[in-house]
Amino acid sequence: MIGKGRSISHTGASMSYGWNQEKDAEVVFSQHLAGENPEQITEEFKIIQGQNARCTNNTLSFVLSPTIEDGKGLSAKALKEITEKFLKEMKLLEHQAIGFVHRDQQHTHVHVYVNRIDFNGRAYNDSFIGKRSQQAAERVAEKLGLTTVREVQLERLEQVRNIRQEIKQVHDKVMAEQRPQELDRYIKLMKENNVKVVPSINKSNQLQGFRFGYKGHSLKGSEVHRSMSGSRLVMGIGEHAGMGFVKNKDNTVSLMGKATKLSGNIALRLAKQVIKQAIQKSAGFEIGY
Numbered sequence: 001m002i003g004k005g006r007s008i009s010h011t012g013a014s015m016s017y018g019w020n021q022e023k024d025a026e027v028v029f030s031q032h033l034a035g036e037n038p039e040q041i042t043e044e045f046k047i048i049q050g051q052n053a054r055c056t057n058n059t060l061s062f063v064l065s066p067t068i069e070d071g072k073g074l075s076a077k078a079l080k081e082i083t084e085k086f087l088k089e090m091k092l093l094e095h096q097a098i099g100f101v102h103r104d105q106q107h108t109h110v111h112v113y114v115n116r117i118d119f120n121g122r123a124y125n126d127s128f129i130g131k132r133s134q135q136a137a138e139r140v141a142e143k144l145g146l147t148t149v150r151e152v153q154l155e156r157l158e159q160v161r162n163i164r165q166e167i168k169q170v171h172d173k174v175m176a177e178q179r180p181q182e183l184d185r186y187i188k189l190m191k192e193n194n195v196k197v198v199p200s201i202n203k204s205n206q207l208q209g210f211r212f213g214y215k216g217h218s219l220k221g222s223e224v225h226r227s228m229s230g231s232r233l234v235m236g237i238g239e240h241a242g243m244g245f246v247k248n249k250d251n252t253v254s255l256m257g258k259a260t261k262l263s264g265n266i267a268l269r270l271a272k273q274v275i276k277q278a279i280q281k282s283a284g285f286e287i288g289y
Contacts, residue, residue, distance in 0.1 A: 001146050002065045003086065003137025007057035007116060007126045012042040014061055018100040018111040028076045028110060029083040029099035032119075041098055048096060051121030060124065062086070062112040062133055067147045071108030076101065079110055082140060087114070089136035094118060163217045168225045170195050181241035183234070183255050199255060200230070206263045207234075207255060231269040234262065 008014055015038040019025055035041035049058045064086060066074060074082070083099040096115035101108065116124045134149065141148045170193045180186040187197045196213035200220075209230030210221045221228035227236075234253070238245045245253065251267040252259040261267075 001067065001070065001082075001137050001141040002149055003062065003133040003135075003140075004065075005060060005062045005090075005129045005133030007129060008059050008061045009057045011045055011059040011113070012038065014059070014111075015042050015098075015113055018098075018113060025100040025102055026076060027098065028079040028101045029097065029112070031087075031093070031098075032096045033098055045096060045115045048115055048119060048121075049117045052117045052123055055117060055123040057126070058116045058123070060092070060114040060116050060126065060129070062114070063109055064112065064137060065107060065109040066141075067152060068107055070146050074108060079108075082144065082146075083110055083112055085140045085143065086112070086136055089139055090132065092124065095124065160217065160219075163214055164219065164224050167195055167212050167214050167219070168228070171224070171228055175236055175240075179240045180237055181245070183237060183253060184257070186233075186237055199260075201260060202263070204261070206261045207253070207266065208263045209233075230263070231266040234266050235269060 019027075019038045033041055033044055035044050045059065049055070052058070064082060065071075066082075079099075079101050084093075087093050087095075087097060092114050095118055097112060099110050099112040101110050114124075116126065118124065138148050138150070140146075170190060174180065174186065174189045174193065178189055180189055183199075187199075190197045190212075194214065198211045198213065198218075200208045200211060202208055207230065210228070210233060212219050212221060212224055212228075221230060221233060226232070246262070246267075250259075251262045253262060254260075
């Protein structure tokens, strides 16, 4: 479950959004309130807020979002419990508050509006409210056996790890077995293996690297593996192609049917590679290879 929070000044507008019947909103939590519509509740908030004229962002707005799978099985009663425990973690049970559930999208979520001003006219400390909301939601999820942000992050990391490995395997196979000598050829071969390669070209028409799309993920080459960064990929294809792959005068390569400049970093690394190969070849001749 994810928790988000911030201080706002537009209480009425936000309250009306939360109670929008077109979104099939349902009140799942209410404390220290008697009103039956957004206007009435906003007025009740204002009565208490009038005790502290110095505080302008005098309403706290929270969104509690269980995972899609968790949300499917949560009743109004369960969402009320989640909201109440969250407010307890935030030390806000003595403030006016109301919560609405939205089920209009696949992702069930609760909007909670809390009067920042308590019954003694004191403003609730909203320092680091966003971070504290995340932490409170995490603790509530753990207590109720819901999926936590940490668990979601670990699952995503595992998914990305597998995706990276699969893309790298396709790349290695293409480079080793088919040895493409042009970037366009490499892109085509990768596409035949269900990996979409998208060149990253800046406004100066310079090639900076590549992104790899696979199974709904999009990763930079360097995120897949360091050997797939823009410079290393160009260098690898350059080794297959030999002389003529790069036009030395303007450091351009053929890409998508037109001449594209290499970025300074890629051009420099490629030049160093050519010099190194020339030195090694010269040394080989000198010792009789």
